[in-house]
Amino acid sequence: METHSFAVVADIRNPREIILPSEAYRAVVETLDSRNYLELLSELETKMRLEHISHHIMSLAVSRNMLMHDVCELAEKEVETSPSSK
Numbered sequence: 001m002e003t004h005s006f007a008v009v010a011d012i013r014n015p016r017e018i019i020l021p022s023e024a025y026r027a028v029v030e031t032l033d034s035r036n037y038l039e040l041l042s043e044l045e046t047k048m049r050l051e052h053i054s055h056h057i058m059s060l061a062v063s064r065n066m067l068m069h070d071v072c073e074l075a076e077k078e079v080e081t082s083p084s085s086k
Contacts, residue, residue: 029064036070037061 022029025026030038041057044050 032060033064035068036073038070038074
């Protein structure tokens with residue numbers, strides 16, 4: 001009689017989101033709102049090498065209705081500093 005042993009490996013993922021009370025992250029949101037989200041994202045990725053944070057920062061910018069404002073602000077800075085605008 002031949003016996004076989006099998007190993008079952010399960011990759012179980014929990015897709016739940018945990019919602020924190022706003023007091024738990026208010027200081028972080030206030031700090032983010034005080035900056036241009038896109039400039040902050042650039043700094044986090046280049047200086048701190050946080051390469052996988054862009055999706056989260058962009059989601060926050062969109063949810064705070066700041067994305068278009070920040071894009072326009074960066075575009076204005078680019079135009080002001082371009083050689084052809086001087």
